[in-house]
Amino acid sequence: MAKISINIASGSIEKPKIVVGIDLGTTNSLVAYVPKGQGQSQIIPIRGNGIVPSVVHFDAHDVPAVGVYAKDKLLGQPERTIYSVKRLLGKNYGDIPLNTLDIGYRIIDDSSENMVKVQVGSRFYNPIELSAEILKELKQQAEVSLGVLVEQAVITVPAYFNESQRQATRDAGKLAGLDVLRIINEPTAASLAYGIQEQSQGHVLVYDLGGGTFDVSVLQIEDGVFEVLSTHGDTYLGGDDIDRRIAEYWREQTSQEANEKTPFAELRIWAEKAKIELSNNKNAVFEYVFESGMKVYLDYAVLVKIANPILEKTWNSVKKALKDAQLTPADIQEVVLVGGSTRFPEIQEQLTQWFAESRINNQINPDEVVALGAAIEADVLAGNRSDVLLLDVTPLSLGIETAGGLMDVLIPRNSKIPVRVGREYTTSVDGQVNLKVSVFQGERELVAENRQLGSFILEGIPSMPAGMPKIEIQFALNADGMLQVQAKELRSGVVQKVEIQPSYGLTDAQVEEMLLSGLTNAKTDVEERLLRESQNEARQIIYTTERFIEKNANLLSNEEKAGTEQRIETVRGLIDNGDRHVLQTAIENLNDFSRPFAERLMDIAVSKALKGNRIDQMK
Ligand code: ADP
Numbered sequence: 001m002a003k004i005s006i007n008i009a010s011g012s013i014e015k016p017k018i019v020v021g022i023d024l025g026t027t028n029s030l031v032a033y034v035p036k037g038q039g040q041s042q043i044i045p046i047r048g049n050g051i052v053p054s055v056v057h058f059d060a061h062d063v064p065a066v067g068v069y070a071k072d073k074l075l076g077q078p079e080r081t082i083y084s085v086k087r088l089l090g091k092n093y094g095d096i097p098l099n100t101l102d103i104g105y106r107i108i109d110d111s112s113e114n115m116v117k118v119q120v121g122s123r124f125y126n127p128i129e130l131s132a133e134i135l136k137e138l139k140q141q142a143e144v145s146l147g148v149l150v151e152q153a154v155i156t157v158p159a160y161f162n163e164s165q166r167q168a169t170r171d172a173g174k175l176a177g178l179d180v181l182r183i184i185n186e187p188t189a190a191s192l193a194y195g196i197q198e199q200s201q202g203h204v205l206v207y208d209l210g211g212g213t214f215d216v217s218v219l220q221i222e223d224g225v226f227e228v229l230s231t232h233g234d235t236y237l238g239g240d241d242i243d244r245r246i247a248e249y250w251r252e253q254t255s256q257e258a259n260e261k262t263p264f265a266e267l268r269i270w271a272e273k274a275k276i277e278l279s280n281n282k283n284a285v286f287e288y289v290f291e292s293g294m295k296v297y298l299d300y301a302v303l304v305k306i307a308n309p310i311l312e313k314t315w316n317s318v319k320k321a322l323k324d325a326q327l328t329p330a331d332i333q334e335v336v337l338v339g340g341s342t343r344f345p346e347i348q349e350q351l352t353q354w355f356a357e358s359r360i361n362n363q364i365n366p367d368e369v370v371a372l373g374a375a376i377e378a379d380v381l382a383g384n385r386s387d388v389l390l391l392d393v394t395p396l397s398l399g400i401e402t403a404g405g406l407m408d409v410l411i412p413r414n415s416k417i418p419v420r421v422g423r424e425y426t427t428s429v430d431g432q433v434n435l436k437v438s439v440f441q442g443e444r445e446l447v448a449e450n451r452q453l454g455s456f457i458l459e460g461i462p463s464m465p466a467g468m469p470k471i472e473i474q475f476a477l478n479a480d481g482m483l484q485v486q487a488k489e490l491r492s493g494v495v496q497k498v499e500i501q502p503s504y505g506l507t508d509a510q511v512e513e514m515l516l517s518g519l520t521n522a523k524t525d526v527e528e529r530l531l532r533e534s535q536n537e538a539r540q541i542i543y544t545t546e547r548f549i550e551k552n553a554n555l556l557s558n559e560e561k562a563g564t565e566q567r568i569e570t571v572r573g574l575i576d577n578g579d580r581h582v583l584q585t586a587i588e589n590l591n592d593f594s595r596p597f598a599e600r601l602m603d604i605a606v607s608k609a610l611k612g613n614r615i616d617q618m619k
């Protein structure tokens with residue numbers, strides 16, 4: 001192994017690359033991959049273990065260590081040992097329920113909207129940096145283990161993670177030197193590990209009870225595409241709670257003196273050991289004598305009694321998730337068990353009663369199943385298999401160009417697909433008979449900075465005044481990522497369609513770059529958009545006002561004409577001046593001046609334009 005790692009470090013030998021799947025868990029993290037040509041995923045051993053505790057310890061010189069070693073420091077140096085960092089990811093101080101968070105390290109309130117920070121000695125770390133430490137360890141040790149470079153990964157997140165938590169996970173990957181090809185939902189990954197995507201349709205319930213979190217998700221599968229119908233859970237409920245209750249139970253059973261000599265943290269560590277031992281062997285009896293002399297005892301029946309209130313809470317969440325998805329247990333074909341705590345036989349027994357007609361998928365190790373599924377997705381993205389269809393969300397927004405070069409988004413990024421969206425537009429010039437539809441992809445406000453996917457012209461719009469035609473643009477993105485764009489003039493029925501492949505030719509790195517540029521430029525983009533909107537408005541108002549004056553010259557006084565023309569020139573002169581506020585003032589000036597007679601003339605103009613149409617046909 002050592003020899004291989006030297007090769008990697010020196011970079012002297014060209015190594016093959018692989019894409020791995022990573023389960024970045026609250027309690028434990030794992031990496032998996034699909035060996036070339038095998039189709040089956042397997043867990044990559046990290047320093048001899050499959051499971052890596054998601055714990056980061058900083059020594060006196062602020063050097064980080066991750067995993068089993070770090071976890072061992074929890075007892076002695078809790079203030080320098082960070083665990084459950086996933087709970088902090090993508091959150092600011094105000095988001096964190098400190099009373100529920102049972103931690104020995106310091107979280108800093110810097111009263112900012114920024115991400116919360118953790119203080120260790122004189123240093124500060126944000127959750128992205130801390131998660132990156134875990135990912136770095138996983139990446140480096142996986143390279144040692146496999147003897148290949150690990151540069152690309154799929155990382156899983158809970159289904160309930162919001163945009164900023166997902167982005168934070170991506171950023172942590174980047175910071176760890178990983179190209180994160182995709183973020184996928186943990187329940188989707190678990191379903192992939194069981195090959196459930198091969199079914200053409202059905203409902204899957206994923207029950208995930210980990211160390212500190214519980215979540216249940218109801219997925220709908222259709223033609224291999226997963227959609228999360230509902231998700232419920234408790235981010236402060238898990239195996240740790242069972243451990244705590246066992247420790248409390250032991251305290252109740254013991255004299256005060258013995259209790260005082262035994263730290264609660266130590267009781268909890270042994271409580272977990274007892275739980276796991278009894279869970280693996282129902283007939284065993286757990287007994288232990290602490291250094292303090294405190295004697296403890298546990299058997300399976302007592303364990304079930306202690307754990308039951310926690311299981312009860314999970315069933316309530318299951319009920320709610322089913323209700324939100326408008327389903328009953330009988331509608332669920334597959335139940336998937338995820339999370340180390342589901343090894344507890346009592347959970348499996350109660351679940352079987354709940355879902356008597358469903359298939360219970362519990363053959364794969366529940367603590368490995370998410371990573372194993374992520375590796376399958378990774379293998380697809382590496383181009384090694386085509387049996388799994390994975391495009392379940394669009395990575396970038398899709399929209400069209402509107403006046404002034406603005407991007408009007410019809411399908412926002414991360415929309416579930418398939419999806420169909422329609423929106424109405426109209427013309428900006430009188431008598432316009434053609435309309436150019438340009439389709440773009442990207443996160444910027446201006447189309448010039450996004451990527452053009454294609455364009456076409458809708459021809460044969462009946463000649464009407466500007467604003468009168470009703471043109472519906474419809475985007476339909478199917479499960480293969482094919483986008484069909486249709487433009488239809490609703491009054492006449494004139495229609496035009498094109499089909500485009502949005503992701504074609506875009507590497508994930510480009511997608512990433514576009515997302516990043518969208519984020520970093522968000523502020524200037526908004527300013528730019530507002531300016532362009534004012535410029536559009538200015539051009540529009542000059543156009544319409546000039547036409548009114550021209551058409552109705554004999555109905556206006558000389559003062560009205562001269563005053564309007566002078567204000568039009570002012571607006572015209574300010575369009576390219578770049579100051580939105582000055583331009584806006586000039587527009588208002590023109591508006592205020594012309595309003596009294598424009599209103600009068602507008603009625604005449606409109607009734608002329610509508611000649612031959614019944615009024616009630618118009619909006
Ligand atoms: P997470 O997803 O939060 O990172 P895991 O899925 O790794 O967590 O689950 C960790 C939890 O599983 C711990 O609370 C641990 O005690 C519990 N666990 C592991 N093995 C067993 C077992 N055999 N019986 C009951 N609980 C177990």
Ligand code: MG
Pocket residue numbers: 025026210339370
């Ligand atoms: Mg988990």
